[in-house]
Amino acid sequence: MNLSIGLIGGTGDEGRGLALRWAMAGARVTLGSRTLERAAEASEEINKLLDEPRVTPALNRDAVRGSSLVLLTVPFDHAAATLESLREDFEPGSVLIDITVPVSFDKGRASYVEPPEGSASEHLQKLLPSGVSLVAAFKTEPAHLMLDPEARLDCDTFVSSDSKEARDRVIEAIRSIEGLRPVDAGPLHNCRTIERMTVLMIGLNRRYKVRTGRFRVLGLEQPQAG
Amino acid sequence: MNLSIGLIGGTGDEGRGLALRWAMAGARVTLGSRTLERAAEASEEINKLLDEPRVTPALNRDAVRGSSLVLLTVPFDHAAATLESLREDFEPGSVLIDITVPVSFDKGRASYVEPPEGSASEHLQKLLPSGVSLVAAFKTEPAHLMLDPEARLDCDTFVSSDSKEARDRVIEAIRSIEGLRPVDAGPLHNCRTIERMTVLMIGLNRRYKVRTGRFRVLGLEQPQAG
Numbered sequence: 001m002n003l004s005i006g007l008i009g010g011t012g013d014e015g016r017g018l019a020l021r022w023a024m025a026g027a028r029v030t031l032g033s034r035t036l037e038r039a040a041e042a043s044e045e046i047n048k049l050l051d052e053p054r055v056t057p058a059l060n061r062d063a064v065r066g067s068s069l070v071l072l073t074v075p076f077d078h079a080a081a082t083l084e085s086l087r088e089d090f091e092p093g094s095v096l097i098d099i100t101v102p103v104s105f106d107k108g109r110a111s112y113v114e115p116p117e118g119s120a121s122e123h124l125q126k127l128l129p130s131g132v133s134l135v136a137a138f139k140t141e142p143a144h145l146m147l148d149p150e151a152r153l154d155c156d157t158f159v160s161s162d163s164k165e166a167r168d169r170v171i172e173a174i175r176s177i178e179g180l181r182p183v184d185a186g187p188l189h190n191c192r193t194i195e196r197m198t199v200l201m202i203g204l205n206r207r208y209k210v211r212t213g214r215f216r217v218l219g220l221e222q223p224q225a226g
Numbered sequence: 227m228n229l230s231i232g233l234i235g236g237t238g239d240e241g242r243g244l245a246l247r248w249a250m251a252g253a254r255v256t257l258g259s260r261t262l263e264r265a266a267e268a269s270e271e272i273n274k275l276l277d278e279p280r281v282t283p284a285l286n287r288d289a290v291r292g293s294s295l296v297l298l299t300v301p302f303d304h305a306a307a308t309l310e311s312l313r314e315d316f317e318p319g320s321v322l323i324d325i326t327v328p329v330s331f332d333k334g335r336a337s338y339v340e341p342p343e344g345s346a347s348e349h350l351q352k353l354l355p356s357g358v359s360l361v362a363a364f365k366t367e368p369a370h371l372m373l374d375p376e377a378r379l380d381c382d383t384f385v386s387s388d389s390k391e392a393r394d395r396v397i398e399a400i401r402s403i404e405g406l407r408p409v410d411a412g413p414l415h416n417c418r419t420i421e422r423m424t425v426l427m428i429g430l431n432r433r434y435k436v437r438t439g440r441f442r443v444l445g446l447e448q449p450q451a452g
Contacts, residue, residue: 112419142445155444158426186429193338193422200384200419203412204443212445217430218381219368219438 003027003173006067008060008082009034009074011042014099017146018071018138019046023054024149025176030056032063049149064089069097069173071138076100076120083127092131095166098124099138101198110202112195119191121160133166135159136191137174137182140198144211153179155214158194160185183217229253229399232293234286234308235260235300237268240325243372244297244364246272249280250375251402256282258289275375290315295323295399297364302326302346309353318357321392324350325364327424336428338421345417347386359392361385362417363400363408366424370437379405381440384420386411409443 005022007015010031023029023046031046033039039057047053064070064086074082079100090096100120102113115123121136128134137159145151157174159182161167167184174182185194197215205213231248233241236257249255249272257272259265265283273279290296290312300308305326316322326346328339341349347362354360363385371377383400385408387393393410400408411420423441431439 145445183430184433185426186433190426190429193419193426196419196422200411200416201443203416204409204446207410207412208446208448210446210448212449214444216442216444217427218440218442219371220430220434220436222434222436223438 003069003176004030004067006030006032006058006063006070008032008063008070008072008086009078010063010071011038012073012075013143013147014138015071015073016042016046017143018073018099019043019055020049020149021146021153021177021180023050024178027054027176028056029054030058030063030067032058032060034060061086061089065091069095069170071097071099072124073099076102079120079124080127083124087129090129090132095133095135095169096128097135097137097170099136100124101139101195103199103202108206110199112199118189119195121188121191121195125162125188133161133163134188135161135163135166135170136188136194137170139191139194140201140215141180142205142212142214145214153177153214154216155179156181156183156217158183158185158190160188160190160194162188183220229295229402230256230293232256232258232284232289232296234258234289234296234298234312235304236289236297237264238299238301239369239373240364241297241299242268242272243369244299244325245269245281246275246375247372247379247403247406249276250404253280253402254282255280256284256289256293258284258286260286287312287315291317295321295396297323297325298350299325302328305346305350306353309350313355316355316358321359321361321395322354323361323363323396325362326350327365327421329425329428334432336425338425344415345421347414347417347421351388351414359387359389360414361387361389361392361396362414362420363396365417365420366427366441367406368431368438368440371440379403380442381405382407382409382443384409384411384416386414386416386420388414409446
């Protein structure tokens, strides 16, 4: 495989988990951060879990510049400012994968914070330079599992975008990640549902006292001719 | 089992599917409609699929009066008017299970029609007489599968209510339906997510050219000590 993945703000749980899973899939991963030092720490942590080092630390702008797929893995509250600061670094034709979900917590209870555009992904899409496509994915998987190289993911990830071409490209790339099935979730406005599903899952995890809750869609296969 | 289930407006696909599955679970089912004739037709259709007849036709008001759990299975657009007309028939302490989802279609594409209260269930809860609890459930399962007695459901149903007691009662009852696992989805505001998930699934079914798409939540079991 000849896939290069860049992470913007890849030092958090979500970013490190995705860096690990893409590296396990054989991709070349550039883990970006605002400081090279933090990027280096996180990259080292992930590389230790791999047979061979595949994760390279970088400043965010260099993670954007050199990668065929760029993942935005900062918390939603920092997403807009981060994207604004990197506008010049995206090459036309590149694809940004947005994993953010706007959540607020009150006494441990999560609530969805609806952006004016209807969803985080629709909000962020507006901030991208023209020629850059936004694809929403990886919104509902538990970071806890992603970070454990021994854990089977065994779930689905919902992939949506207003660009069918970019969506298909991301779906194809995700197929290389073991145990994670990309589900074609259509246009970006479906993120209004998918982002809320993350919040629902936070509640389920809390109610069932687990950290491993995740979605699987059954019955998407064509019925076999009988 | 000593469970009596009443369906308000049980002649549609959803109502008949639920009548069948509850009857297969051993419940006594009263299938209500605005006319006894239509209720009788639908009941006969379901009884033919069963080893012994368990479904009795009735007017809606009689389905409400005689049942320990009442299901509202009319389309959302008729739900409020239907409930209003039956206000006097609910006994205090009874439980209404709301399965409605407000959807509009444009050229085959489904959109969620958000009620002012945030969800259909929150909207309808306001219309109930005091002492009657509303529980949302059965919002995401494919009617197509429910109606086929040979089909394995093999999926989850999300159960939410602001009354923990009513929610637990419904969860316990649903456990008698084979292949359908009730998931405790917390307070009623989570219907804002669950109802949108129905619309997402309509889109997935369309995109994947199936009618069997349904949700399963993985990872809710406590990890085994070990």
